Amino acid sequence: MAASAPPRFFSPPLPSRWSASGPDGSGACWQLALECGGDGVWDWNIEDGKVFYGPRFNALLGYDDGGFGDDSEAFVNHVHPDDIGRLRQHLSAHFANEAAPFCCDLRMRDPDYEYRWMQVRGQLVERSADGQPARILGTVRDISQWRQDEAVLKAQLAETVHLNQQLEGAQVQLVQSEKLAAIGQLAAGVAHELKTPIGFVSTNFGTLERNVGDMLGLIAAYHAAAASDDPAQALAAAEAQYVAADIDYLREDLPALFAESRDGLDRVQRIVRDLKDFSRVGEQEWQFADLHRGLDSTINILRYEIKHKAEVIREYGELPEVWCVPSMINQVFLNLLANAAQAIEHQGTITVVTAVEGDKVLIRITDTGSGIPPDILNRIFAPFFTTKGAGKGTGLGLSLAQDIIRQHHGRLFATSVPGQGSTFTIELPLSELQPSAPQPESAPDTLKPADTGNNT
Numbered sequence: 001m002a003a004s005a006p007p008r009f010f011s012p013p014l015p016s017r018w019s020a021s022g023p024d025g026s027g028a029c030w031q032l033a034l035e036c037g038g039d040g041v042w043d044w045n046i047e048d049g050k051v052f053y054g055p056r057f058n059a060l061l062g063y064d065d066g067g068f069g070d071d072s073e074a075f076v077n078h079v080h081p082d083d084i085g086r087l088r089q090h091l092s093a094h095f096a097n098e099a100a101p102f103c104c105d106l107r108m109r110d111p112d113y114e115y116r117w118m119q120v121r122g123q124l125v126e127r128s129a130d131g132q133p134a135r136i137l138g139t140v141r142d143i144s145q146w147r148q149d150e151a152v153l154k155a156q157l158a159e160t161v162h163l164n165q166q167l168e169g170a171q172v173q174l175v176q177s178e179k180l181a182a183i184g185q186l187a188a189g190v191a192h193e194l195k196t197p198i199g200f201v202s203t204n205f206g207t208l209e210r211n212v213g214d215m216l217g218l219i220a221a222y223h224a225a226a227a228s229d230d231p232a233q234a235l236a237a238a239e240a241q242y243v244a245a246d247i248d249y250l251r252e253d254l255p256a257l258f259a260e261s262r263d264g265l266d267r268v269q270r271i272v273r274d275l276k277d278f279s280r281v282g283e284q285e286w287q288f289a290d291l292h293r294g295l296d297s298t299i300n301i302l303r304y305e306i307k308h309k310a311e312v313i314r315e316y317g318e319l320p321e322v323w324c325v326p327s328m329i330n331q332v333f334l335n336l337l338a339n340a341a342q343a344i345e346h347q348g349t350i351t352v353v354t355a356v357e358g359d360k361v362l363i364r365i366t367d368t369g370s371g372i373p374p375d376i377l378n379r380i381f382a383p384f385f386t387t388k389g390a391g392k393g394t395g396l397g398l399s400l401a402q403d404i405i406r407q408h409h410g411r412l413f414a415t416s417v418p419g420q421g422s423t424f425t426i427e428l429p430l431s432e433l434q435p436s437a438p439q440p441e442s443a444p445d446t447l448k449p450a451d452t453g454n455n456t
Contacts, residue, residue, distance in 0.1 A: 117144045119141045121139050201265060306342050372422055409429050
């Protein structure tokens with residue numbers, strides 16, 4: 001909200017003073033017109049320091065006509081000390097470039113030593129022979145009420161920001177709860193995914209333990225033969241043990257056992273890492289992220305949930321990294337992919353397509369499930385709406401997913417054909433969303449206009 005500007009009335013030549021004694025009386029007319037509009041007028045002769053303050057000027061500050069003073073020192077003495085520097089800055093800027101109007105909001109005291117917010121405007125109309133500022137005309141307007149209203153609005157804005165921060169904090173907790181709920185529902189599948197590699201790694205270690213025992217026994221037999229009094233007999237026994245150990249088979253089997261065990265441990269590590277990423281609290285920082293990595297990680301977590309019902313087809317395009325909160329975007333992927341798997345009753349496909357269109361990144365997740373009836377399609381993003389049975393869903397997954405995408409200045413929407421499947425489309429902007437820092441301003445040291453070198 002900004003105070004309305006008074007009319008531009010400064011256009012030389014003007015009468016020498018704002019008084020009824022002007023040759024055509026126009027000075028008094030200008031003063032009357034402005035003061036009837038609520039503005040006080042002033043006329044500052046910079047060379048001698050004398051200032052004419054109109055009656056309305058005096059009245060705005062609670063003075064009788066002429067009680068304010070008649071020079072620039074009186075004006076400065078009434079300005080709040082903290083505002084004098086800003087006044088100097090605006091005056092110096094105007095005197096350096098008179099095409100830019102002079103306008104400054106500052107506090108001025110009344111006879112009771114209480115300060116009122118005033119808006120002072122002016123225009124340089126004369127320069128001396130050597131180009132220095134000589135005369136400036138202007139107005140003053142009481143904007144105290146405007147400032148009070150502004151303070152109320154700022155307080156309301158601060159309260160709104162505080163409430164938004166609380167709401168965002170609550171939403172983070174809600175997203176986290178939904179995330180943990182989803183992982184809880186997938187716990188059996190995740191446990192199975194962990195059990196399989198751990199099982200064959202355990203079996204492989206049993207085999208490796210036996211094989212290593214045979215090899216150590218064989219080494220001991222050859223060592224004993226070398227130290228025996230009857231080397232031929234001891235060596236024959238060692239050779240028999242060598243044949244029984246089937247060393248040629250072990251040469252082929254041991255590398256395979258180690259490779260298989262290493263792969264199993266890598267699978268366990270990958271599942272644990274993905275679970276840790278999804279269950280981590282507090283990682284809410286904006287950063288550039290690889291969306292394909294997030295999709296692959298999510299599909300890995302849902303592997304057991306998906307593999308018995310659908311084949312996942314990845315049709316990834318060339319994507320740049322996107323400015324986002326990765327953990328929140330991954331939560332959206334988790335919800336959409338889990339829903340796609342649950343929509344398929346027997347066997348089908350889930351196709352994940354990524355592409356860049358214009359200034360947006362698109363992610364489409366399409367399933368060949370049962371589809372969504374039109375009367376339900378319009379309600380699926382509503383909080384707590386669910387078609388799942390009791391205990392199988394919170395009804396918050398899609399609502400939270402849509403809120404997350406909106407926070408990323410994107411869109412999430414769905415299309416569906418009953419009996420054929422559904423497609424959920426995510427649109428995310430490619431632009432980086434970061435605010436620019438405000439620039440500080442400095443103030444000159446003196447009220448007297450600076451020498452600008454302008455001799456025009």
